Amino acid sequence: MEKKRLLLACVVLSLLMSFTPAHAQSGGITLKLKNAPLSTVMDSIQQQSAWRFSYDLALTPLLKQTTISVNVTNEPVEKVVPLLFEKTGINYRITDNTILLSKNNPPKQDVTDQPVLFQTIKGKVVDKESQAPLPNASITVLNQPEVRGAITDNNGRFSLKVPVGRQVLQCSFLGYQKYTTADVLVISGKETFLTIELQEAAENMQTVTIHANEGAPRALNSMATVSTHTLSAEDAARFAGGYNDPARMVTAFAGVTSGGSGRNNMIVRGNSPKGILWKLEGIEIPSPNHFSQGQGDGGGIFSIIEADALSNFDFFTSAFPAEYGNALSGILDLNLRKGNTDKMEYGLQLGMIGTQASIEGPLSKHKKSSFLFNYRYGNLQFLDKLNLVSLGENSKPPVFQDFNLHVHLPTQKAGDLSVFAIGGISKTGRSPGRNTSGGSMGIGNESNDETENHQMGVVGIKHMQTFANKKTYLRSVVSASWLSDRYENTVLEQDNQHILTDSSRFSYPTVRFSTMLNHKFSAGSVIRAGVNYNHFFYSIYGKRNNRNTGPDIYADQSGNTSSAEGFLQWKYRLAKNLEINTGLHATLFFLNNSNAIEPRFGAKWRTGRNAAISYGFGMHSRIEPISLYLYKMTGADGSITQPNLDLGLTKAVHHVLGYEWAPAKNLRFKLEAYYQYLYDVPVKDDSTSTFSILNTMRGIADSAYANKGKGYNKGIELTMDRSFSDNYYLIFSGTVFDSKYVPGNGKKYNTYFNTGWQVNGLAGKDFKVGRSKQNLLSLNAKAVVHGGFRYSQAQMATNSSGMPYLYYLPEDTYAGQTDKFMQLDAGIKFRKNNRHYSWILSLDVQNLTNRENVLQRDFYIVNGGAMRAEDETDLGIIPILNLKVEF
Numbered sequence: 001m002e003k004k005r006l007l008l009a010c011v012v013l014s015l016l017m018s019f020t021p022a023h024a025q026s027g028g029i030t031l032k033l034k035n036a037p038l039s040t041v042m043d044s045i046q047q048q049s050a051w052r053f054s055y056d057l058a059l060t061p062l063l064k065q066t067t068i069s070v071n072v073t074n075e076p077v078e079k080v081v082p083l084l085f086e087k088t089g090i091n092y093r094i095t096d097n098t099i100l101l102s103k104n105n106p107p108k109q110d111v112t113d114q115p116v117l118f119q120t121i122k123g124k125v126v127d128k129e130s131q132a133p134l135p136n137a138s139i140t141v142l143n144q145p146e147v148r149g150a151i152t153d154n155n156g157r158f159s160l161k162v163p164v165g166r167q168v169l170q171c172s173f174l175g176y177q178k179y180t181t182a183d184v185l186v187i188s189g190k191e192t193f194l195t196i197e198l199q200e201a202a203e204n205m206q207t208v209t210i211h212a213n214e215g216a217p218r219a220l221n222s223m224a225t226v227s228t229h230t231l232s233a234e235d236a237a238r239f240a241g242g243y244n245d246p247a248r249m250v251t252a253f254a255g256v257t258s259g260g261s262g263r264n265n266m267i268v269r270g271n272s273p274k275g276i277l278w279k280l281e282g283i284e285i286p287s288p289n290h291f292s293q294g295q296g297d298g299g300g301i302f303s304i305i306e307a308d309a310l311s312n313f314d315f316f317t318s319a320f321p322a323e324y325g326n327a328l329s330g331i332l333d334l335n336l337r338k339g340n341t342d343k344m345e346y347g348l349q350l351g352m353i354g355t356q357a358s359i360e361g362p363l364s365k366h367k368k369s370s371f372l373f374n375y376r377y378g379n380l381q382f383l384d385k386l387n388l389v390s391l392g393e394n395s396k397p398p399v400f401q402d403f404n405l406h407v408h409l410p411t412q413k414a415g416d417l418s419v420f421a422i423g424g425i426s427k428t429g430r431s432p433g434r435n436t437s438g439g440s441m442g443i444g445n446e447s448n449d450e451t452e453n454h455q456m457g458v459v460g461i462k463h464m465q466t467f468a469n470k471k472t473y474l475r476s477v478v479s480a481s482w483l484s485d486r487y488e489n490t491v492l493e494q495d496n497q498h499i500l501t502d503s504s505r506f507s508y509p510t511v512r513f514s515t516m517l518n519h520k521f522s523a524g525s526v527i528r529a530g531v532n533y534n535h536f537f538y539s540i541y542g543k544r545n546n547r548n549t550g551p552d553i554y555a556d557q558s559g560n561t562s563s564a565e566g567f568l569q570w571k572y573r574l575a576k577n578l579e580i581n582t583g584l585h586a587t588l589f590f591l592n593n594s595n596a597i598e599p600r601f602g603a604k605w606r607t608g609r610n611a612a613i614s615y616g617f618g619m620h621s622r623i624e625p626i627s628l629y630l631y632k633m634t635g636a637d638g639s640i641t642q643p644n645l646d647l648g649l650t651k652a653v654h655h656v657l658g659y660e661w662a663p664a665k666n667l668r669f670k671l672e673a674y675y676q677y678l679y680d681v682p683v684k685d686d687s688t689s690t691f692s693i694l695n696t697m698r699g700i701a702d703s704a705y706a707n708k709g710k711g712y713n714k715g716i717e718l719t720m721d722r723s724f725s726d727n728y729y730l731i732f733s734g735t736v737f738d739s740k741y742v743p744g745n746g747k748k749y750n751t752y753f754n755t756g757w758q759v760n761g762l763a764g765k766d767f768k769v770g771r772s773k774q775n776l777l778s779l780n781a782k783a784v785v786h787g788g789f790r791y792s793q794a795q796m797a798t799n800s801s802g803m804p805y806l807y808y809l810p811e812d813t814y815a816g817q818t819d820k821f822m823q824l825d826a827g828i829k830f831r832k833n834n835r836h837y838s839w840i841l842s843l844d845v846q847n848l849t850n851r852e853n854v855l856q857r858d859f860y861i862v863n864g865g866a867m868r869a870e871d872e873t874d875l876g877i878i879p880i881l882n883l884k885v886e887f
Helices: 002-018 022-026 038-048 057-065 077-085 233-238 246-250 381-385
Strands: 028-037 052-055 067-076 090-095 098-103 118-127 138-141 149-151 157-163 165-167 169-172 184-186 192-198 228-231 276-280 283-285 313-316 330-334 345-351 354-364 369-379 395-410 416-430 448-466 472-492 498-507 510-522 525-546 550-575 578-589 594-608 611-622 650-664 667-684 705-725 728-742 757-769 775-786 795-798 804-807 821-833 838-846 854-862 866-873 878-886
Touching: 028 038, 028 057, 028 077, 038 052, 038 057, 038 067, 038 077, 052 057, 057 090, 057 098, 067 077, 077 090, 118 184, 138 157, 149 157, 157 165, 169 192, 184 192, 228 246, 233 246, 246 330, 283 448, 283 472, 283 510, 283 525, 354 395, 381 395, 804 854
Parallel strands: 052 098, 118 192, 276 330
Antiparallel strands: 028 067, 052 149, 090 098, 118 157, 138 149, 138 169, 165 184, 228 313, 276 283, 313 330, 345 354, 345 878, 354 369, 369 395, 395 416, 416 448, 448 472, 472 498, 472 510, 498 525, 510 525, 525 550, 550 578, 578 594, 594 611, 611 650, 650 667, 667 705, 705 728, 728 757, 757 775, 775 821, 795 804, 821 838, 838 878, 854 866
16 A cells, blocks of 8 residues: 555656746755765755756665765755765766766776776667657666666666677666667777667556567567568678668568669569668658669669668568558668767778768757768779679779768757758769671670669758657658659661660659657557658650661650648557557549558557567558659550550558567567558550569550559568577578469469569677677678579561561460579678777678579570570679778
8 A cells, every 4th residue: 555655656746747847947946954865865856856867877876875964945956966976976967957977987097907998878768659758767788797877867868888899788667668679789989879769568567577578679660560670770781791781681581582682672572672662761762772773663783871871770561550651562761870969970981892981970069969971982893893793895884972961950849850861873884886897786785885874862851849748749851852864875887876776864853741740648549640742843755766667755744743641540559468550541643633542450469478469451552653654655647645644553452460479588480471462553455465564673664554453472471580699690581472463464474573482591690809808700691592583485486578586475474484593692890999999891792602693584586597595694702892990
């Protein structure tokens, strides 16, 4: 009974304190204490004012042992604090309404006297649902022999010194699930910043300790139920073959195929990479990749967004939460990390494909504002000179540049403001040789002059406002983006004259606005609603020259159109072990007023402390590239029509059933079965055609389509994830799936992406080296094996003139399959931590065995009238050596 009364008193006191005005800190306090422990005096000050104390847990014994006498009446806290800590060996610093305490540092010793290096871990602890800061949360370092920890201040911030190396932190707060981080890498060259989100317990449990499942990384999006992976920037640096590219990272997971090491495409559960949605800071962005190959391409060679500039992010592969629209196969929801708020930090990297420089630091230490800027320049010609990549004798060196920028401007009352920007340019092509044959050299040989230029950029402003009730926040983002691509191909004719054979270009300046309101009714009930508006400007041109029929301009249009989305979703815990996520998403495409109403549902039932069953359902849709809708067709009489202008959205229904089991700490098994039904798919409106947009990855449309196609993807995935701890990690996954489509002729065929099965394996081990065991030698490996890609077998015949030609039987559509794809990647990295800086030497080797995997098989007629199969193979062995310095 006494405990209940005490708890009730604490709750009432907390409510009274939560309504204390922000300016209460300027009022006076009264203390009449004699020989009282410092901890008791501090408690009394916190009870009488809005002031809070923040300190390392190692100070707790000293605060309890040190006694003082104080007698003040209605005095400002600012005048009382100096009296408390005089001659106590404790330093204090006042920041806003928080008093930061630390122990007096001993005199500095020479480096040789103290070989152990220390660095600062800083961070913020917030409520996962409301994003409100949690003051007085406890942070404890678990893997250190001495007590190390901190208490968060009134803004939820904490800071503590720890030895350089990997550290395990546990965060706890009354009424919330305890959360233990994975091994956090602390280096000497840069401070470490963590954002820890705690989940409130569904019911008030006074004496029971509540733990989050340490074996399962939690999705950042609290509405996610199934098919979600959460990754960090360290994962990008750790995974072999990742190249610090977020898109390449996710190909390590079950159900995701890259389509070859030369590209960072994401083929998710048998779907084309075109179905991927990219988001940055809560708003949709164009595909941020270098060397994209035309309109709609969901990949490239490298991502424009460097992993070092990212904080943790979510990757979804099916049945997405209701806030996500315009996606069919997968979603990358990226966030840029914030710069250091207390000191300047720098990074320089020199590697075989280019150089990189980064700078970050405070704009105002008092206001905790910061900036982060990253720039990169690359040229693949160096790899070509070393015969590691074959660019061709007349190739123009592929060159790229990009930058990432994030400025964070928090305020006291007006919320947090962020300015973010990314941008990249890339260009390549082929220079012509000299025609000495006296005729046309034809497409595909060294006398072609090809030029490809790709540009992409985004600039945006994000505002985050947490309301005074600490249960509601409003997130609003406005952005402007630019996406353009230009391709030209000329062929050398007689007298060395260049004849244009193919020319296409497009540009899409886009303005977007997104706003979302999130309200937490209770620990078990959260609602979220928002709207998105996109205004597209477009300029599209496509032309090709046919030797027999002359020029054909199949796209030539500019203008603007728009789309709008709205969503409402609700998460509710029916019981402490059963959670429901339900919602509705709506999309309207103003070009032709096509629309979609999409219900979403997710449920997770925890059958025990370490096991859960989940189910997800969702209807989804996607707007195809605008050029598809604007295709112009010229009739026999010269009339021009736009047959695709009324095409509707491509749609899909997703079902996912999953089971998770965590038999031990940091070990998790996950089984998921999925079924996807795609409908209203654009196909050629021809009863004999086998074409479907589901098999394409890029390009400006040059045909008339109808929403008559269908698609079917089904499969089972099993993953064993032993997350990083004790200096090693293991991830193994296996997938068996089937991917089919129905084109205009009404028959069912394999899709190009139906490889049938896939097995992935990742492993890594860190070795502590050096006199103080604070340097790291890391070994990592990644193995991928899956069925071969599909192709259609050609047939050869001769016409009435005796000329050979190729044709394809409908029953042979994607019936053929190349040999299985096998690739082994490996990486080795050495990190040397010094007193004020660290350097990293890394070697990442892709396709270690130099296997020539076949990506595509085409057929040609060669001289003599014979048919020949020609295989497009993946890149061979590619070693990338980098040296990086952080200080």
